[in-house]
Amino acid sequence: MIDAHALWFRLVDSGHALLDFMASGGVVMWALAGLCVLYWTLVxxxxxxxxxxxxxWVESRRQAWSQLGDEPGNWQRAVRGSWLAQAQQQLSGPLRLGKTMVALYPLLGLLGTVSGMIxxxxxxxxxxxxxxRxxxxxxxxxxxxxxxxxxxxITGLFSQARLERLARLALDRLADQLRND
Structure with missing residues (x-):
């Protein structure tokens, strides 16, 4: 069994090592850390x-769709198109912010390069x-x-691609459920 006292000292040592690592990178490392926390919160x-x-939300739209009737018409297509557009906005809208945040990572890194060279x-x-020295x-x-x-x-690009794939699959499932065949 691990001694609680030894575990506490390991955690404290790890915390000090992390603080030293962040301090050695300068202020830009703290900005990167803050941006990282914001990005992963969004993810x-x-x-x-x-x-x-x-x-x-999909289930409520699916139930409303089943009550619209079986006979396809222009207004049903308009309702379907409207719901799909709403779903697209709900799913993909916040992902644009994530893309922007991922693009800021290397730019902040470059700012750190410049400040270090100064x-x-x-x-x-x-x-x-x-x-x-x-x-x-x-x-x-x-x-x-x-x-x-x-x-x-790099990690942001991979997670962003995964999120976009999940959003696309959810939108495709909704589109399939709102069909009049």
């Missing part, structure tokens, strides 16, 4: 919406090339946010 909200909320130039201006810290500050931005962008 989980979309998954919850597609799996829990949207099916109830730190390197500050060290060079103050002490010339005689302070390799200061220059290394600036280079680290330049490369860390770039790497983090790219990793977040």
């Amino acid at each position: 989980f909200e979309r998954i919850w919406f597609i799996r829990r909320v949207f099916p109830r 730190a390197v130039f500050d060290v060079l201006a103050m002490s010339g090339t005689g302070n390799p 200061g220059m290394a810290a600036g280079v680290w500050q330049a490369t860390l946010p770039t790497m983090a931005g790219m990793v977040l962008a």
Whole structure:
């Protein structure tokens, strides 16, 4: 059995290591972390919406559709088109915000690169090339946010593609349920 005291110290050490990692990347790392939290909140909200909320909306439309009558007409097609457009907006509208957030990851990483290089130039201006440790810290500050931005962008692209696929499948199922054959 794991000692609770030892587990607590491991958690504290991990927390300190994470804080050191974030601090070494500069302010941009905190901006990336904040954007990451916002993005994944949106992702989980979309998954919850597609799996829990949207099916109830679909069921209410399906029941209303069955009461419209079996004889196809122009007004039934207009109702169907309207409901499909509403569903498209509900499913895909918030995904545009996610795409924008994913596009911001590498841009923030690039901002971190620029700010890190400015730190390197500050060290060079103050002490010339005689302070390799200061220059290394600036280079680290330049490369860390770039790497983090790219990793977040890649995971964001994969999750965004998955969400778009789920939304498309839900819309296709709704379209199939609202057919008059």
